Structure formats: structure tokens, C-alpha cells
Amino acid sequence: MTLLTPLPQFESEAQSIHRVPVAVAMGDGIGPEIMRASLSVLQAAGAALEIREIALGEAVYKSGHSSGIAPETWDVLRATKLLYKAPITTPQGGGYKSLNVTLRKSLGLFANVRPNGAYAPFVATKHPGMDVVIVRENEEDLYAGIEHRQTDEVYQCLKLVSRPGTEKIIRFAFEHARRNGRRKVSCFSKDNIMKLTDGLFHKTFDTIAKEYPEIETDHWIIDIGAARLASNPKQFDVIVTGNLYGDIISDIAAEIAGSVGLAPSANIGAHGAMFEAIHGSAPPLAGKDVANPSGLLLAGVMMLVHAGQPRVAERVHNAWLRTIEDGVHTADMPQEAPGAQRVGTRAFAQAVIARLGLEPRHLAPVRYGEATPASAVPQAAPTVPATKQTVGIDVFVHWSGGTPDDLAALLRPAAGTGLELSMITNRGVKVWPQGLAETFCTDHWRCRFLAPGGAALTHAAIAALLLRLAEAGVDFIKTEHLCTFDGVAGYSLGQGQ
Numbered sequence: 141m142t143l144l145t146p147l148p149q150f151e152s153e154a155q156s157i158h159r160v161p162v163a164v165a166m167g168d169g170i171g172p173e174i175m176r177a178s179l180s181v182l183q184a185a186g187a188a189l190e191i192r193e194i195a196l197g198e199a200v201y202k203s204g205h206s207s208g209i210a211p212e213t214w215d216v217l218r219a220t221k222l223l224y225k226a227p228i229t230t231p232q233g234g235g236y237k238s239l240n241v242t243l244r245k246s247l248g249l250f251a252n253v254r255p256n257g258a259y260a261p262f263v264a265t266k267h268p269g270m271d272v273v274i275v276r277e278n279e280e281d282l283y284a285g286i287e288h289r290q291t292d293e294v295y296q297c298l299k300l301v302s303r304p305g306t307e308k309i310i311r312f313a314f315e316h317a318r319r320n321g322r323r324k325v326s327c328f329s330k331d332n333i334m335k336l337t338d339g340l341f342h343k344t345f346d347t348i349a350k351e352y353p354e355i356e357t358d359h360w361i362i363d364i365g366a367a368r369l370a371s372n373p374k375q376f377d378v379i380v381t382g383n384l385y386g387d388i389i390s391d392i393a394a395e396i397a398g399s400v401g402l403a404p405s406a407n408i409g410a411h412g413a414m415f416e417a418i419h420g421s422a423p424p425l426a427g428k429d430v431a432n433p434s435g436l437l438l439a440g441v442m443m444l445v446h447a448g449q450p451r452v453a454e455r456v457h458n459a460w461l462r463t464i465e466d467g468v469h470t471a472d473m474p475q476e477a478p479g480a481q482r483v484g485t486r487a488f489a490q491a492v493i494a495r496l497g498l499e500p501r502h503l504a505p506v507r508y509g510e511a512t513p514a515s516a517v518p519q520a521a522p523t524v525p526a527t528k529q530t531v532g533i534d535v536f537v538h539w540s541g542g543t544p545d546d547l548a549a550l551l552r553p554a555a556g557t558g559l560e561l562s563m564i565t566n567r568g569v570k571v572w573p574q575g576l577a578e579t580f581c582t583d584h585w586r587c588r589f590l591a592p593g594g595a596a597l598t599h600a601a602i603a604a605l606l607l608r609l610a611e612a613g614v615d616f617i618k619t620e621h622l623c624t625f626d627g628v629a630g631y632s633l634g635q636g637q
């Protein structure tokens with residue numbers, strides 16, 4: 141389906157370009173209004189798009205698809221490889237997985253690119269001149285969504301970080317910086333605490349940075365990095381970070397730049413791409429013609445660049461900048477210049493359409509280069525398997541029968557001859573041997589058994605240990621093997637060990 145006929149002045153260009161098939165999801169809440177507004181601008185600008193509307197979100201969830209997407213919709217997405225998506229509402233309550241996360245992960249859209257620019261003096265901000273691109277890892281980290289309740293008291297969420305996933309996103313950030321003439325890439329992590337997972341992210345960043353000597357680099361622990369981003373964003377250019385950190389800091393960056401309603405995002409992978417605003421479906425604003433369509437419209441601009449229509453993208457972006465300069469604003473944008481007028485969603489889109497072909501007079505006009513072909517999306521190097529040796533096992537136990545010494549007394553006889561109990565921790569802190577009486581303990585214990593002298597441990601020996609523990613009445617709820625990789629320990633010490 142083609143939604144609108146291009147306006148006459150841009151018709152000839154639109155006809156000369158191959159129409160790019162794109163799946164369009166109208167979304168929930170304010171989604172349909174801002175999508176209609178955005179499409180009206182893109183098509184008036186001459187975007188050559190063949191639109192295939194798909195259903196995603198609340199209605200699909202409520203029709204019995206707990207994922208928010210019907211099985212046949214995947215076929216449309218796999219055919220178009222391009223999705224333009226308005227925000228959707230994830231119904232409250234258990235049993236519904238976030239469709240956004242499912243789409244990003246199922247389609248392999250590993251890179252989430254979120255530009256945040258200030259438009260001072262036309263949109264009030266404490267940070268005129270701010271221009272930061274956040275490149276957020278999209279597939280891993282705590283967003284693996286693997287959670288378990290393990291005991292009466294303790295719940296767990298797994299943080300998974302892979303070497304290929306980390307390598308791809310960091311390389312993507314450097315390539316993005318190089319292609320877009322950006323001077324610096326900053327890495328945000330928390331590797332002072334998470335030495336293996338975030339440590340991998342930081343180390344990979346340092347290694348890949350050497351391949352881009354012309355680009356300045358630095359690393360920030362996420363807490364102080366986020367604080368500096370909020371207080372002095374101009375010291376950052378491109379930031380690459382993990383999934384959860386990126387989610388949080390990109391909302392902060394959008395808000396301090398002006399409004400979350402202004403920020404677009406691109407989700408890029410080797411097999412497709414999805415473009416959306418960073419904000420949600422804002423249910424209280426739905427149907428009132430007050431929502432700002434700018435985030436979604438600018439995501440459409442990113443989509444046009446990706447789809448090989450950079451001139452149309454420029455036309456839309458420059459008309460949008462001129463609209464902002466002319467003081468035509470939606471209600472969410474912080475107020476500023478005298479004479480600015482507040483308009484609704486539809487009138488804002490009409491104001492942008494009326495300025496197609498014009499350029500901003502004060503803000504820098506936008507110029508786009510050609511799109512990056514899918515083949516240029518970075519791949520990770522193949523994995524070279526390490527020499528792995530299992531040297532012990534952490535057995536997690538649900539127990540509330542007394543003190544850590546009591547638990548050790550229960551476990552030690554079950555260790556047998558080929559293993560010894562070396563440590564017990566509670567929520568990560570060592571409580572045996574020689575724990576502190578002040579340490580608060582839950583009913584969730586990690587009990588570390590090691591093979592004496594670093595000897596190799598077989599799966600059969602581990603199974604035999606678990607059998608002895610079961611016979612002793614120990615309620616083990618999970619195990620983690622302790623392995624070395626090329627002689628390097630692949631597990632953390634206990635806190636206080």
C-alpha cells in the first residue's frame with residue numbers, strides 16, 4: 141500500500157527512485173497520531189516507500205499472542221527487512237514480554253543509535269551545543285530477560301555479555317564515528333564491580349580503539365560518566381555502552397537536550413533495521429492531538445538515509461529545523477523565544493510540510509552521505525576456542541537452618557575425597573570461613589567446592605557431588621561450573637575472600 145501521493149514539486153524525484161518496501165506499525169497510545177503525522181511529512185517530501193502496515197502491540201497481546209506479534213507478521217518483517225515503528229504499550233502484569241526487546245533480539249538488531257542534539261536558542265536547554273550520539277548494545281546484558289525466583293527470599297536476573305556481541309557493538313561505534321566525522325568515542329561500563337562481564341566490554345573497547353588511531357577515546361565508570369553527561373554533555377561525542385546503561389543514559393541525554401519527544405533511534409543489524417522514537421506510547425496524551433511527532437519523524441529521516449534516500453532525508457530534516465526555528469512547537473518543548481506558538485500534532489506536521497525545500501537560517505543545515513550497505517555492518521571475528529578446564533563448582537543452596545558454620549558442617553562431609561568446601565558466600569559476600577557476625581544473611585547461599593591442587597574435575601564427579609548433597613538433604617537450586625580458560629580463572633572471587 142502506498143499511503144500518500146507525493147506533493148507535485150517532489151514527484152519526479154520520487155518516481156525516479158525505486159520504492160523501498162517498509163513495514164509500518166502504527167503503535168498504541170499516541171502512536172497512530174504521530175505515525176500518521178510523520179508519514180504525511182515523509183511522503184510529501186517525496187520519500188519512495190512502499191508501505192506494508194502490520195499489527196504490533198496491545199491489541200495483538202490481548203488477542204492471545206503473549207509476545208505482542210502474530211507469527212505471520214515475522215514473514216513481513218523478514219521480507220521488508222525494514223520496520224518503521226510507533227511506540228507500543230506493553231500491558232501491565234506478568235505473562236507479557238516486551239515486544240521491543242523481542243523485535244530487536246529476534247531480528248539481530250544489535251546496535252541502537254540514539255543521537256541527542258540541542259536546538260538552542262529555539263528549544264530551551266541548559267546545554268546549548270550539545271551533540272551526543274549514544275550507541276547502545278541492544279541484544280545482551282540484563283535484557284536477556286532470564287529471571288528466576290530461587291528461594292523464599294531471593295530472585296535472580298542473569299546478565300549475559302558475549303565476546304562477539306561486545307566486539308560488534310564497539311566496532312559499530314567506531315565505524316559510526318569515522319563515517320560521521322566524529323572526533324571521540326567514550327566507553328561507559330562498571331568494570332570496577334563486574335570485572336568479567338563489564339571487564340570484557342572495557343577490554344574489547346581498548347583493543348578495538350587501537351584500530352582507530354585518529355579517534356580520541358576514554359573510559360568512564362557508568363555512575364560518574366552519567367553524572368558528567370548530565371552536567372557537561374559537550375565533553376562527549378559518541379558514547380558506546382551496554383544495554384541497560386544505554387537505555388537509561390539515552391533518556392537522560394534526550395531530556396537534557398530538550399525533550400524525550402524530540403529523540404529518534406535506529407536499531408541496526410546485518411539483516412535489517414528498525415526505526416522508532418525513543419519515547420513510549422504516552423497513554424494519557426493519546427487522542428488529544430498534542431503529542432510531539434518529532435522523535436518518530438527524525439527516526440524516519442534516519443530510515444531514509446538507511447534506505448538510500450539521503451536527499452529526501454535532508455529535505456525533511458532541514459524543513460523540521462526551520463519549523464523549530466520559526467517557533468512552531470508542540471506543548472512538551474521547553475519554552476524559549478518570544479513569539480513561539482504551541483500547536484498540535486497535525487498542525488506541527490503541516491508546518492513542516494509547508495517548509496519542505498527550505499533550510500534553517502540559524503541552525504546548521506543537515507547534509508547526509510550515502511547509506512551504509514548491510515555488508516558494512518561489523519561482524520565479530522570467529523571464536524577461537526580456549527583450553528578449558530573445570531576446577532570446581534559453585535552450588536547454590538536454599539537453606540535457613542542456622543549459621544554459616546552450621547551449613548559448612550552439613551556440606552563438608554558431602555564433599556567426598558576429590559573436592560573440598562572452600563568458601564560460602566551470601567549475596568556475594570564471604571560468610572565462611574571467618575565471616576563477620578554483622579553480615580546480614582538471606583536463605584540463598586553460594587557454596588564453593590574446589591578440586592585440591594587445581595586438578596581437573598569431571599562432569600561425573602560433579603554429578604556424584606550433587607547426589608551426595610541430595611542424600612544429605614541439601615536443597616541445591618543451581619550450580620555454576622568454575623573453569624579456567626587457557627589457565628585464566630573464568631570466575632570471580634567472593635567479596636572479602
Ligand code: NAD
Binds near residue numbers: 230
Ligand atoms: P512515555 O515515554 O510514554 O512517557 C513519558 C513521559 O514523556 C510522559 O510524561 C509523556 O507524556 C511524555 N512524552 C513521551 N512522548 C511524548 C511525545 N511524543 N510528546 C509529548 N510528550 C511525550 O513513557 P512511559 O509512560 O513510561 O510508558 C508508557 C508506555 O509506553 C508503557 O506501556 C511502556 O511499556 C511503553 N514504552 C514503549 C516504548 C516503545 O515502544 N519503544 C518505549 C518506552 C516505553
